[in-house]
Structures are given as structure tokens and as C-alpha cells.
Amino acid sequence: MNRLADRVMGPVLAPRDEGYDDERAGWQTARRHRPDLVVGAARPADVQAAVTYASDCGLPVGVQGTGHASAAVAAEGGVLITTARMSAVRLDADAGTAWVAAGTRWDQVIHRTAQAGLAPLSGSAPRVGAVSYTLGGGLALLSRTYGYAADHVRGLDVVTADGHLRHVTQDSGPDLFWALRGGRDNFGVVTGMEIDLMPVTTLYGGTLIFPVEKAAEVFGTYLQWAATVPETMNSSIALISLPDVPAIPEPMRGRHTVHVRIACAAGDPGAGERLVAPLRAIGPMSDTLGELAYAEAGSIYNDPVAPGAAESGTAMLGELDATAVQAILDLAGPHAPVPHVVELRHLGGRLAHLPAVDNAIGNRDARYLLNVVSRLERADFTQIRPAHARLFEALAPWSTGGRFLNFMNGENATTQVRSAYNATDYRRLTGLKAVYDPENIFRLNHNIPPGRGPTRD
Ligand SMILES: Cc1cc2nc3c(=O)[nH]c(=O)nc-3n(C[C@H](O)[C@H](O)[C@H](O)COP(=O)(O)OP(=O)(O)OC[C@H]3O[C@@H](n4cnc5c(N)ncnc54)[C@H](O)[C@@H]3O)c2cc1C
The missing domain is CATH 3.30.465.10 (Uridine Diphospho-n-acetylenolpyruvylglucosamine Reductase; domain 3)
Structure with a gap:
């Protein structure tokens, strides 16, 4: 370890060292990385030194940027490389x-x-x-x-x-x-x-919030509307159980609400405004739609900034109908055993096209990305896991069988990771893994194990 510290500009910390806890901490606090060593890389040469050290010692390697997914697969042992100092x-x-x-x-x-x-x-x-x-x-x-x-x-x-x-x-x-x-x-x-x-400098966007009493109408109208909009229109719909805290304004505090998030890149704000008219006609309790600078676009989802603990899961879905909506309302609405955020992001458009230079992203035929989140401040794992499992089971008839890697949380079985890719792409990935990482030192992650495959280019 001393030799490694000599070669690294940033800190190299073991569990007994002061600073270890701060260095391994990420935005997600549900599961914490507990590596044997954490290396605060300040430059690419630090990353090289840490990877070489781990490889020589037969230790696995994990990476942490901001730790927004550190709950996904927490490192137990091994070398964790943090990259926060490499910001440019x-x-x-x-x-x-x-x-x-x-x-x-x-x-x-x-x-x-x-x-x-x-x-x-x-x-x-x-x-x-x-x-x-x-x-x-x-x-x-x-x-x-x-x-x-x-x-x-x-x-x-x-x-x-x-x-x-x-x-x-x-x-x-x-x-x-x-x-x-x-x-x-x-x-x-x-x-x-x-x-x-x-x-892009500006877009037409914001959020429409509806009371849960209108949920069936809002979901139904949204699904019909989404099937017709041009690819300049980006949106999602979410059923959210809002906490009973002063930061949430009345009359939404402590209630279930339906949020439709809009980000339209049509150029002309009038075009965006015309497109959202059928949604507005339902009568939202809050409406923030308007032209906004792209730099302010974080206000559309208003995702939490402070670190916190959450359990989540994801699935790729096809076209949805009223039965699917009813399942969401029954299992994640006011009668749900734990508070949920159930979000459907509208896919299609350019997402369905192969890019000019192909990559390993799979599931381009899906119509919606389902993301289900429950905060651990409001329920514990033993309550949340069965509630999420019931929801995924109820929506199974609409699932394409795929998942989206960025929204995968504790799901780390090989079958779950494989579902993020098309079958032939997954075979190619395991083959390339055998070429570039035959010992699987990069395994503190949603892992693709080495298989048999092509030689390197
Ligand atoms: C509130 C919230 C909103 C989100 N919104 C979106 C969204 O709109 N769209 C979307 O696609 N995703 C979204 N995500 C998911 C997010 O993109 C992923 O969780 C992403 O991996 C987080 O990266 P990070 O560096 O912040 O997290 P980290 O936990 O630091 O890293 C996540 C993973 O990336 C790997 N990694 C980190 N740095 C490197 C590196 N330099 N080289 C190789 N691997 C690396 C790590 O091994 C780890 O497995 C959201 C997540 C949260 C919590």
C-alpha cells in the first residue's frame, strides 16, 4: 500500500485511516462501499497505478464518480477508485x-x-x-x-x-x-x-401536477397522447406519494399526485404549447410549463439533491393499456403498503434507431422505461422489496423482458444484467470481456463475466 501511495497524487486510504469514510461516501446512502483501499484519483496516472496495484494483488476494482448508484452494487473489499478530483x-x-x-x-x-x-x-x-x-x-x-x-x-x-x-x-x-x-x-x-x-439553449418544459383522484383520466389521456406526439416531444408520467414535510406546498403535502414532465425541443415554444393542450385540458393543480433555459432544465424533474437512501427497480415496457394503469394505481396508489414513486419515461423516437456508430445499448424497441423508487426513510427493505416485487409481477404482461442499466439498483444476478442487452450483443460483450479483463478484476459492478469470443481488434 505504501508503494501505491508513493505513486498516487490523491489519497490512498484503508478503513483505519482518517478520511476513509468521507472518501468512500456516495450520494446514495442505502448501501455503502467497504473497500480494503480507497484511492482518490487526481489524474489518469493515479487510476493506472491503482488498477495495476489491484491486478498485481489479485484484488477486484470498483469505481465511484458521484455515487448516485453506489447502492447498486456496493464494493466489499478490493480497491475503490474515486474520481471526484478529476473534474474538468x-x-x-x-x-x-x-x-x-x-x-x-x-x-x-x-x-x-x-x-x-x-x-x-x-x-x-x-x-x-x-x-x-x-x-x-x-x-x-x-x-x-x-x-x-x-x-x-x-x-x-x-x-x-x-x-x-x-x-x-x-x-x-x-x-x-x-x-x-x-x-x-x-x-x-x-x-x-x-x-x-x-x-439547444432553451426548451419548452416543466411539470403538470394532478390530484390522485384524476389519476386514471391523466394516465389514460397521457398514454393516448404519447402515442401520437413527434420526436421533439420528450415526457414522462409519474405517480408520486409526496412526503408530509413543510418543503412540499399545500395542497400536495402528504398526498398522492400524478406528475407529467415535459421537455420539448421543437424550437418554437408555441409548438410545445399546442402539443400539451390535451394534457392541460384535464385541469392540473400545478402547472409550470413554459420556455426555460436548458441550464434550468433540472427544475423539470426536481430530483433530490441531498444524499439519501432509496431502493429502486426498473423494467422496459411495451405499449400500455388501462389494465396496466389500474395495476399501478392499485399497487402504488394511496392503498399501497409503502410510499412509491412509479415513473414511466416515454421512449421511442431517436431512441429506437441505431446510432451512426453502433454501441452495446440494448432494448431499443421498448416504448416505456418503468422506474420504481421508495425512500428508505419512509419504509425499510423488508417492506419495500415485496411491494416492488408485486408491482413488477403485475406489470409482467407488458414487460419486454429488458432492463436499463442506469436504473438497475440491487439487481445484479447475471440474468438481470444480461437483460440490459440484446442476446447477440451480450455474447459479444462476454467475448470482449475475456479479451480485455480475463480475470474479471472489474467485477464490483453489474457484472458481465468473461466468456468465449472474438480476438481483440
Ligand atoms: C436522482 C437520479 C436521477 C437519475 N436520472 C437519470 C436519467 O435521467 N437518465 C439516466 O440515464 N440515468 C439517470 N440516473 C442514473 C444514473 O445515470 C446512474 O446511476 C449513473 O451511473 C450515476 O453515475 P454516478 O457517477 O453519479 O454514480 P456512481 O455510483 O459513482 O457510479 C455508477 C456506476 O458507474 C460506474 N462508473 C463510475 N465512474 C466510472 C468511470 N469513470 N469509468 C467506468 N465506470 C464508472 C461505477 O462503477 C458504478 O457502477 C439517475 C440516478 C439518480 C439517483
Whole structure:
């Protein structure tokens, strides 16, 4: 360990060391990483040193950016590399691209690119780590319009299991480039990425909130509406049990409400306004729709900023009908045994198209992404898990059988990870894993085990 500390600019901490708890802490507090060593990488050479050390000692390696998914697969033992110190954005406004370092949050990227009238394909929560979000797919606010964030990556700098720092693109290292965009942390630690930016400064968006008494009408109207809207319209619908706390205004405090979130990239705000008219006609109790700067788009979902503990699960769904809606209302509405957020993000549009440079993202035929979250402050695992299981079971007839890696939480069985990919892509991924990480040192994650497959490019 001393030798490693000599080679690393950032801290190298064992459980007995002061600072260990702060360094391993992530945004999610439900499950904590407990590595043998945590390495606070300050530069790519630190990542190389940590990976080489772990590989020499036969230890597994995990990575943490902001820790928004640290509850997903918590590291027990091994070496955890934290990247928060590696935060940087280099903008090339003429090319419409940005290079983003491993530990950078989306709000830092947005702040930089907005000055040039450009926006990244960031998601609902601006404080999520840009690199891991993108490697896991990256379902963006504007993904129906532009595709997954992973579809717009030009190049990646990655430290592979052999400790080498490689720059991979479609022209140099196409297999690894393909696998990393979707395979996330199974093939190495990405130290930086070059991404395309979109010519977006403002959008038409916000939230419509309805009382639960109108839930059946709102869900029914929304599903019919979503089937007809152009790909400039991005939206989701969520049934939310709001906590009884002063931060929530009356009359919503402590109640179940239905939230329709809108992010329309039509250019003309009038076009967005015309499109949402059927939803507005139902009579929301709160309406924040209007033109807003992309830099303010985090207000649409208003995701929690403070660290917290939650249990969640996900499934990809096909077209939904009134029976599916009734199942959601019965199992997650006011009579549910635990408070839920049940969200359906509308897919399709550009998400259904293969990108110009293919990647490992699967399940492009799904129509909705189901995300179910319950906060552990309001119920415990023994109450939440069976409640979520009942909901997923009830919605099984509408499931495509797929999952979305970025929203997978404790689901780490091989069958669950496999469901994030198409069958042939999964075989290719296990083959490439055998080439680039044959000892599976990158296994403190939603793991793709090494299989038999092609030789490296
Ligand atoms: C409130 C909230 C809102 C969200 N909204 C969206 C959304 O709109 N769209 C969407 O697609 N996702 C969304 N997510 C999911 C989020 O994108 C993923 O959880 C993402 O992986 C978080 O990255 P992180 O760095 O913040 O988390 P971390 O917990 O630090 O990392 C998550 C995973 O990425 C891996 N990883 C981290 N850094 C690297 C690296 N440099 N190289 C390789 N692997 C790495 C880690 O091994 C870990 O498995 C949301 C999550 C939350 C909690």
C-alpha cells in the first residue's frame, strides 16, 4: 500500500485511516462501499497505478464518480477508485464537442457549454456523474429527439485491466469503443470522454401536477397522447406519494399526485404549447410549463439533491393499456403498503434507431422505461422489496423482458444484467470481456463475466 501511495497524487486510504469514510461516501446512502483501499484519483496516472496495484494483488476494482448508484452494487473489499478530483470540461464550440473528465457532474458541463449555446444530452438530475451516466446509456431529457447520450460519444480515454491508458474511438479500438458505450465499468475505468453537444439553449418544459383522484383520466389521456406526439416531444408520467414535510406546498403535502414532465425541443415554444393542450385540458393543480433555459432544465424533474437512501427497480415496457394503469394505481396508489414513486419515461423516437456508430445499448424497441423508487426513510427493505416485487409481477404482461442499466439498483444476478442487452450483443460483450479483463478484476459492478469470443481488434 505504501508503494501505491508513493505513486498516487490523491489519497490512498484503508478503513483505519482518517478520511476513509468521507472518501468512500456516495450520494446514495442505502448501501455503502467497504473497500480494503480507497484511492482518490487526481489524474489518469493515479487510476493506472491503482488498477495495476489491484491486478498485481489479485484484488477486484470498483469505481465511484458521484455515487448516485453506489447502492447498486456496493464494493466489499478490493480497491475503490474515486474520481471526484478529476473534474474538468474542455469545450470546442466550433466542433460542437466537449471533452469531459471522469469525475465531472452534468451541471458543470451544462454551465460551460451553455455559454456557447450548446447542451449535452444530460438527464433529469444535473448532479449525476456525466461519464458513468453516458457509459450506462444515458437516457436524456431530450433523448427521443437525439438518442441516448452513449450514441453521441466520439472517443474515450480508458485504463484497462492491464493498467494501460488507451484512447479508443471508432477508428482505433472499435471493439472496446463499442463495448464501453453500454458495458460501462466492465472493461476499464474511463478517465475522460469526448461527446457531441446539441444546438439547444432553451426548451419548452416543466411539470403538470394532478390530484390522485384524476389519476386514471391523466394516465389514460397521457398514454393516448404519447402515442401520437413527434420526436421533439420528450415526457414522462409519474405517480408520486409526496412526503408530509413543510418543503412540499399545500395542497400536495402528504398526498398522492400524478406528475407529467415535459421537455420539448421543437424550437418554437408555441409548438410545445399546442402539443400539451390535451394534457392541460384535464385541469392540473400545478402547472409550470413554459420556455426555460436548458441550464434550468433540472427544475423539470426536481430530483433530490441531498444524499439519501432509496431502493429502486426498473423494467422496459411495451405499449400500455388501462389494465396496466389500474395495476399501478392499485399497487402504488394511496392503498399501497409503502410510499412509491412509479415513473414511466416515454421512449421511442431517436431512441429506437441505431446510432451512426453502433454501441452495446440494448432494448431499443421498448416504448416505456418503468422506474420504481421508495425512500428508505419512509419504509425499510423488508417492506419495500415485496411491494416492488408485486408491482413488477403485475406489470409482467407488458414487460419486454429488458432492463436499463442506469436504473438497475440491487439487481445484479447475471440474468438481470444480461437483460440490459440484446442476446447477440451480450455474447459479444462476454467475448470482449475475456479479451480485455480475463480475470474479471472489474467485477464490483453489474457484472458481465468473461466468456468465449472474438480476438481483440
Ligand atoms: C436522482 C437520479 C436521477 C437519475 N436520472 C437519470 C436519467 O435521467 N437518465 C439516466 O440515464 N440515468 C439517470 N440516473 C442514473 C444514473 O445515470 C446512474 O446511476 C449513473 O451511473 C450515476 O453515475 P454516478 O457517477 O453519479 O454514480 P456512481 O455510483 O459513482 O457510479 C455508477 C456506476 O458507474 C460506474 N462508473 C463510475 N465512474 C466510472 C468511470 N469513470 N469509468 C467506468 N465506470 C464508472 C461505477 O462503477 C458504478 O457502477 C439517475 C440516478 C439518480 C439517483
